[in-house]
Amino acid sequence: MTQTLTYQKPNTKGYYGKFGGAYIPEMLHRNVEELREKYLSIIAETSFQKEFQLLLKDYVGRPTPLFLAQRLSALHQTNIFLKREDLCHTGAHKINNTIGQILLARRLGKTRIIAETGAGQHGVATATVCALKGMECIVYMGEKDIERQAPNVARMKMLGAKVVPAKSGSKTLKDATNEAIRDWINHPNDTHYIIGSVVGPHPYPDMVARFQSVISEETRWQLKEKTGSELPTHVVACVGGGSNAAGAFYHFLDELSVQLVAVEAAGHGVNSGMSAATTQLGKPGILHGSKSLVMQTADGQVVEPHSISAGLDYPGVGPLHANLFDSGRGIFLSATDDEAMQNAFEVSRLEGIIPALETAHAFAALKQMKFKNTDQVVVCLSGRGDKDLATYMKAMNI
Template sequence: MKTRIKPDENGFYGEFGGAFVPEMLYNNVNELQNKYQSIIDSKEFQDEFQALLKDYVGRPTPLYFSKNLSAQFGAQIYLKREDLNHTGAHKINNAIGQVLLAKRLNKKRIIAETGAGQHGVATATACALLGLDCTIYMGEIDIQRQKPNVDRMLLMGAKIQPATSGSKTLKDATNEAIRAWIKDPVDTHYVIGSVVGPHPYPDLVAQFQSIISQEIKVQLKEQTGNENPDYVLACLGGGSNAIGAFYHFIDNKKTKLIAIEAGGEGVNSGKTAATIALGKKGIIHGSKTYLIQTNDGQIVEPHSISAGLDYPGIGPIHSYLNDTKKATVVSVTDAEAIQATLDLSRKEGIIPALESAHALAYLSKMTFNLEDVVVVNLSGRGDKDLGTIQKYMNNEQ
């Protein structure tokens, strides 16, 4: 599996990354660091992984040319339809890969964190398929606002462990999952759902998600004669869908990479998850990156209407891409994301996840030429968000 962006031997992308973990987890993390690349590069692994992506997940996902959005924004707008994957989002790409890896490491139990529930559903799905015990850690608030996904996880045999501390959202679910891993490091593999956490997780997840940009290049070549778009847009929370969409374009100067954070109620409102806009360098969940924190280093509780972007940091790869200007990081608000959800639903008959809607919303802030080729990564579908959308609209009336 060829890579375009690799950490150094200590897991750093420039000054970001590393593996800052409790002593109890040294052996686990070292085992992963020493074995993950040789395992996932092996023909046996790749044969099984690629067969499951094709026949079980449903890849390749379509690259859909949107005539309606193209006419609206004055450019050639394509949607990468990750929402059409089995389980409804890009998360299944990584979940299948990591559970296959865990089996080859002789792990008996899988744990994972989830915010929007899509990673939890994907992990529960992979565990049901491959026969491993599964426990999902999820914030108490997210359990309430993502009930359809909770029901799906339970139906597939996963156990749900609520996180009841802090903001009771994604950050706190991640804290609880790490604590559980410390208690049972030998038999347990922690399937991290984004490009966050200690090395090698950012690289591991990025490689599994790189299938997105790999397919975009092939599909654009077929449809336009050119494999490189002018712009790729993706929402940015932890950053797995964004790195998947960016991966094979990072060294291509023609393609501008734009990551869209959750501005919440406004970057300066005190209710936001815009990490690059507000963040300072620090360590969260085992790696050095940008995170929203007070002057004395206390993490500030993030806010987003989208549960999957409700995280106070970003993956170290994205901090590196931002600082080296290989990608541009911007933000849109809750209200703008809701409007983009309504627009796509009514103009294309596609209901996007609220996370993906952040990327769609930024189209209205850009100026294009008619010949510009723009790919928006539609990272998930919005079935899970219908209650949140309805509640928001009722409150606005």
């Protein structure tokens, strides 16, 4: 079962190097196995691709622009291009994946959709595509997150989704994921679980990465139009579970000249005890169905991370990224809550773009890097900052 080494695709059992696999209880086996058997052939179908591409274009608004950010470039004395995923419908890259998965779910004959959400971005993107396709939608969200993300809860409800509070454990994203998995166990026949990131049992990490790979697919031709070369010197993206980074890196993963820079949330500081920098703090372990790096105690209990940005507030990271870290293919940096805040304001004023707090971590990391003035740096601008307005207002004492 040898296959050509690639950072892009897992082996047939879902492993990226040492990480991945499908560590699931038997109750999920049939559903996950059905997905594994069918996802590649369904995605390859002409009718699927036609519908997927049309929706990405007319509904999501793709291709998203690749924008040369001149004032930011001047600040860093290099060339910085912003891949504008913030301009996607619903305000972030998350919808690339939910469009793909809803079309897949319909082809699998599923009628009921479940999802987990942290900040609510993936929940909104799921509720959106369920409305679009007239499917029942149940979103699990930590009780704590429901309190602190009221506007997104309202958006999901307006779109017709049922938002169910996860009351177990720490009452945040990891518990919402547990509850969604339990729901799937209890509804083995009619339900598809739309996971929002490149995490979970095989084939989810690969499937979500493929749906998000449109980001780097477009980046290649857009960069060629602008610079004459398809390959940037650097691609920079923030990483929680890692879906926007997986999409932004995807078509550059096996182009070894391209530096892939993943930026994690350091929270109050990597060693503060209030952090979400999984590759720095995690050890190999199993969380939500795959082997990856996991923040955990010496006894193997999963610990609660901290980040100001709910989208990066996850104690694991996708197995694709764990392998990039482990193999040295990816460079992993981190930015603190404060650095993210400062850079959100800086980018707003330099470029007239208010980024999501998640994305602000990627901007903060630019300051930890050294660039040549000939470098071509692509930053994945994964989402817009409207959802973080309450946090930004607090920082401005409004």
